[in-house]
Amino acid sequence: MATATAQTTDAPAQRELERRMLRQMLLIRHFEEKAAEAYALGKIGGFCHLYIGQEAVAVGSLSALRDDDYVISSYREHGQALARGVPANAVMAELFGKATGCSKGKGGSMHLFDAGRRFMGGHGIVGGHIPLAAGLGFAIRYKGGDQVCICYFGEAAVNIGAFHETLNMASVYKLPVIFLCENNRYGMGTAFERVAAVTDVVEHACSYDMAAELVNGMDVLAVYEATRRAAERGRKGGRPTLLEVRTYRFMGHSMSDPLHGVYRTKEEVEEQRKRDPISPASLRRRACWIRRGWTPSIPRCARRPRKRSASPIEAPTRIPPSSLPTCWPIDGDAHLPRRPQPGAARGDAARPQRVSHG
Amino acid sequence: MQRDPNVFLMGEEVGVYQGAYKVSRGLLEEFGPMRIVDTPIAELGFAGIGVGAAMAGLRPVIEFMTWNFAVLALDQIVNSAAKILYESGGQIPIPIVLRGPNGAALQLAAQHSQAWDSWLSHIPGLKVVAPATPADAKGLLKAAIRDNNPVIVLEGEMLYNLKGDVPEGEHIVPIGRADVKRPGRDVTFVCHSKTVAVALKAAEQLAEHEGVSAEVLDLRSLRPLDEEAIVGSVARTNRAVVIEEGWPHAGIGAQVVDVIQREAFDQLDAPVLRVTQADVPMPYNKQLERLAKPSPDRVVAAARRVLYLD
Numbered sequence: 295m296a297t298a299t300a301q302t303t304d305a306p307a308q309r310e311l312e313r314r315m316l317r318q319m320l321l322i323r324h325f326e327e328k329a330a331e332a333y334a335l336g337k338i339g340g341f342c343h344l345y346i347g348q349e350a351v352a353v354g355s356l357s358a359l360r361d362d363d364y365v366i367s368s369y370r371e372h373g374q375a376l377a378r379g380v381p382a383n384a385v386m387a388e389l390f391g392k393a394t395g396c397s398k399g400k401g402g403s404m405h406l407f408d409a410g411r412r413f414m415g416g417h418g419i420v421g422g423h424i425p426l427a428a429g430l431g432f433a434i435r436y437k438g439g440d441q442v443c444i445c446y447f448g449e450a451a452v453n454i455g456a457f458h459e460t461l462n463m464a465s466v467y468k469l470p471v472i473f474l475c476e477n478n479r480y481g482m483g484t485a486f487e488r489v490a491a492v493t494d495v496v497e498h499a500c501s502y503d504m505a506a507e508l509v510n511g512m513d514v515l516a517v518y519e520a521t522r523r524a525a526e527r528g529r530k531g532g533r534p535t536l537l538e539v540r541t542y543r544f545m546g547h548s549m550s551d552p553l554h555g556v557y558r559t560k561e562e563v564e565e566q567r568k569r570d571p572i573s574p575a576s577l578r579r580r581a582c583w584i585r586r587g588w589t590p591s592i593p594r595c596a597r598r599p600r601k602r603s604a605s606p607i608e609a610p611t612r613i614p615p616s617s618l619p620t621c622w623p624i625d626g627d628a629h630l631p632r633r634p635q636p637g638a639a640r641g642d643a644a645r646p647q648r649v650s651h652g
Numbered sequence: 653m654q655r656d657p658n659v660f661l662m663g664e665e666v667g668v669y670q671g672a673y674k675v676s677r678g679l680l681e682e683f684g685p686m687r688i689v690d691t692p693i694a695e696l697g698f699a700g701i702g703v704g705a706a707m708a709g710l711r712p713v714i715e716f717m718t719w720n721f722a723v724l725a726l727d728q729i730v731n732s733a734a735k736i737l738y739e740s741g742g743q744i745p746i747p748i749v750l751r752g753p754n755g756a757a758l759q760l761a762a763q764h765s766q767a768w769d770s771w772l773s774h775i776p777g778l779k780v781v782a783p784a785t786p787a788d789a790k791g792l793l794k795a796a797i798r799d800n801n802p803v804i805v806l807e808g809e810m811l812y813n814l815k816g817d818v819p820e821g822e823h824i825v826p827i828g829r830a831d832v833k834r835p836g837r838d839v840t841f842v843c844h845s846k847t848v849a850v851a852l853k854a855a856e857q858l859a860e861h862e863g864v865s866a867e868v869l870d871l872r873s874l875r876p877l878d879e880e881a882i883v884g885s886v887a888r889t890n891r892a893v894v895i896e897e898g899w900p901h902a903g904i905g906a907q908v909v910d911v912i913q914r915e916a917f918d919q920l921d922a923p924v925l926r927v928t929q930a931d932v933p934m935p936y937n938k939q940l941e942r943l944a945k946p947s948p949d950r951v952v953a954a955a956r957r958v959l960y961l962d
Contacts, residue, residue: 364708398741407740414707415740419731425697426732429704429712436660436686436710456727459697466692 315357315514319349319572322373325382326545329372329389333549338389342403345373347544350571351476352377354517355444355539358525364412364430364443366423369404370476371416374446380408393613420481421447421454424473428460431469435532442470442528444521449538450481452495461502461536470528472521474537476511482547483557495538504536511541512569542566653683656711659797662689662698663715663752672717673753673812699725699750703732703802706748711797716752719768719806733802734777749796751805753812754782755846755897759941762933767897769844770904772804773874779827780874782806784848786816788872791825799827806874808846828873830881836867839891839955842882842908844871847895847927847946854951866955874904882908883915890921891958895946900928922958927951 326344333342345352352373356365367374375385380396388395389403397407404418414430417423427445434441451457452475464471475495479486487493499506505527509520517539524535544567546552554563653659660683665672667680667690680688691698695716702712716722722729733746756765773780779801783789789807796803825831833848834855841851848870855866869885871878886892892912894905905926912924930944956962 366704395741397739397743400741401739405739407743409740409743414744415736417732419727422700422727422731425700425728426704426707428697429701429706430708431704432701433705433708433710436705437708456696456700459692459694460700462692463694463697463701467689 311357311518312515315353315518316572318353318357318377319514321382322349322352322376323572325376325386326372329386330545330549332386332389338403338549339391340402340404341369342389342549343370343372343547344543344545344549345370347566347570348476348478348511348541349373350514351474351511351517351539351541352446354514355446355472355474355521355537357514358518358521359442359444362412362439363441363525364414364427364434365446366414366427366430366443367416367446368420368423368448368451369416369418370448371406371446372403375406375408375413375416378408378411378413380406380411380413384408391613393617398617399613421451421456423447424451424456424460427471427473428464428467428469431464431471431528431534432467434470435468440470440529442472442525444472444474444525446474446476448481449475449477449479449486449490449495450484451475452498453481453490458498458501461498461504461534464534465502465504468532469534470532471534472524472528472537473534474521474539476539476541478541478543480543480547480557483551483555485557496536499536502536504534506536506538509537509539511539512571514571542569544570653679653687656797658709659711659713660687660689660705661713661715662691662702664691664693664717666690666715671715673809675715675807675812695721695725696728699728700732702748702750703728703736703746706733706746706802707736707744711747711749713749713751713797716750718764718809719752719754720764720766722750722752722768729772729778729802729804730775734775737801738777745800746802747800748802749793749799749805750802751793751796751807753809754806755808756929756934756941756945757809759936759938760934761936765934765941767806767899767929769806769874769896769898770902770907772806773904773907778802778804778875780804780806781827781872782845782874783825783872784811784833784843784845784870786814786818787823788825788831788870790818791823792827792872794822794824795827798824803827806845810846814849825872828876828878830878831870831872832867832881832885833870834866834868836865836889838865838889839893839958840867840869840882840885840889841893841895841951841955842869842871842885842905843895844874844904846897850946850948851895851951853948854955857948857952858955862956862961864955864959864961871904871908877907877911879911879915882911886912886916887919890919891955892920892924893927893951893954893958894924895927895951897929897946900926900931903928922960925954925958927954 326346332338356377384396391399404416407415427443430443496506496508507520510516527533554560666676667688670677702714705712755767781792783792843851851868858864894908896904909924927946927950
């Protein structure tokens with residue numbers, strides 16, 4: 295069992311790791327519940343895909359990586375952003391569309407970015423970010439680094455061409471990428487077995503001569519250990535790994551989808567909830583986690599509002615209209631290019647290009 | 653590539669084969685397989701790898717064997733390359749160059765003879781350049797590689813054989829600036845890429861047979877568009893014909909005409925006319941193909957109409 299392997303390391307460090315992972319999972323759970331609340335109040339707009347039920351996947355895998363590794367994800371990425379250490383306030387502010395959000399209110403729920411933490415985004419087109427992960431891996435190899443890139447996507451992305459093109463090239467070019475498929479069994483409302491000829495995602499690795507592992511996504515330590523092995527493979531041999539992590543989302547596909555919808559039964563969801571990675575039962579099983587009291591660092595904005603709209607949940611979303619064209623190429627098409635100065639020869643070196651940070 | 657070790661070239665047949673059109677001849681030998689990267693035929697995949705590498709600070713030059721195949725990579729061009737800077741709140745620039753031949757060559761039929769100028773120019777976040785001469789090709793490519801934004805370079809199979817003077821050394825053509833390829837007084841031909849040669853030939857014919865002096869304005873850059881140059885030229889000549897290789901509906905010419913009517917309405921002495929590819933998929937038959945493409949004769953005919961010579 296994976297936990298046994300994990301416990302062979304230095305015991306206090308192990309306890310600290312486990313405590314940290316529990317705290318993170320609780321933070322994500324709490325954050326997502328608050329996001330659902332704010333969405334219901336109309337404070338969060340657009341699409342909002344919650345991570346409840348899948349916390350162990352982001353937390354276990356990211357705990358196994360270094361700060362200089364790259365992380366890239368799909369649109370269900372609140373959990374990865376939080377587990378990566380993007381401040382909960384900045385993530386919540388982004389959901390609210392605020393200029394203080396981690397993407398300055400330009401991205402929203404599906405496009406969380408934090409370049410400083412090498413969190414290279416949530417991406418909205420199913421499978422569209424998988425080639426980007428290989429590109430990040432390519433850059434690591436190009437620069438001769440020993441980092442890895444981890445790429446999260448759902449099982450539904452396995453049916454799209456980008457997945458196959460990328461796995462092939464990652465293997466051919468020997469890129470240090472961990473392709474982590476979060477198999478939560480449903481692509482929106484379509485059960486995977488209804489649309490996939492091969493339902494064990496790990497099997498696809500054979501086609502691309504890639505290492506692969508099937509992981510229990512409800513066991514945070516199992517995810518941690520599998521990711522650690524994959525990262526080692528990437529760092530030492532520059533080899534990619536496909537991890538199929540079996541998990542389950544307890545909420546609907548997005549906020550517009552009821553809890554269990556018409557594509558799965560209430561009983562199924564209830565049954566799966568018994569496997570909750572952070573249910574009291576899980577806590578009892580891993581008693582070492584709760585030897586000391588834990589305190590989830592609840593985001594300020596999600597805390598119970600004190601008097602007079604102290605919480606951003608109550609605060610109106612304001613962003614200056616002047617920020618519409620910012621975060622944009624300075625020499626972009628919003629303005630005419632400047633004419634050459636009189637006397638300056640045409641064809642002089644291009645003006646230095648800078649990126650506006652709005 | 654000699655100047656900046658972060659620049660690499662990736663695409664189909666760019667290495668061992670030396671480029672489908674020999675554009676990358678000798679590069680593999682000079683820079684090695686890490687920087688001249690052969691890919692499988694997987695446009696979406698390798699375009700995405702390019703964008704991802706740019707996210708990490710490299711400066712990829714992604715070659716499409718032709719832009720016809722790049723249609724398979726549009727998701728990466730439109731949704732990744734063009735948007736990541738903005739949707740990340742300005743955190744992650746994408747300094748990538750996506751280049752390859754665009755438009756029709758000779759008798760390659762419908763799927764291999766398409767000009768994507770207006771499609772690509774439609775997307776905010778991309779810059780689009782389309783050189784017509786060897787000197788501009790060098791200068792714009794250098795500018796594109798040094799730009800911190802995604803830049804599309806539309807080349808032409810038929811232009812690869814064009815010979816012309818190329819300045820030595822650091823020759824850079826700033827993106828967003830049009831160029832008068834032939835000065836004139838009576839009518840402005842707004843054109844770019846392959847249609848510059850068409851417009852020049854038409855201008856010669858008009859000068860010889862009609863005594864008409866046509867100005868040939870090469871846009872060079874389709875996004876950003878040098879509106880000032882267009883308006884300046886039309887203000888002098890009071891008449892314009894816009895020529896492009898693409899189809900007429902929602903083409904580059906439509907955008908240019910919008911600029912002219914908005915900024916030079918009072919200077920116009922005649923409605924602006926357009927010369928484009930015929931509004932059909934490109935036929936294989938040589939004669940039909942010639943009919944479908946913009947030709948000097950069609951430009952001359954349009955010029956005669958805006959000059960009221962008919």
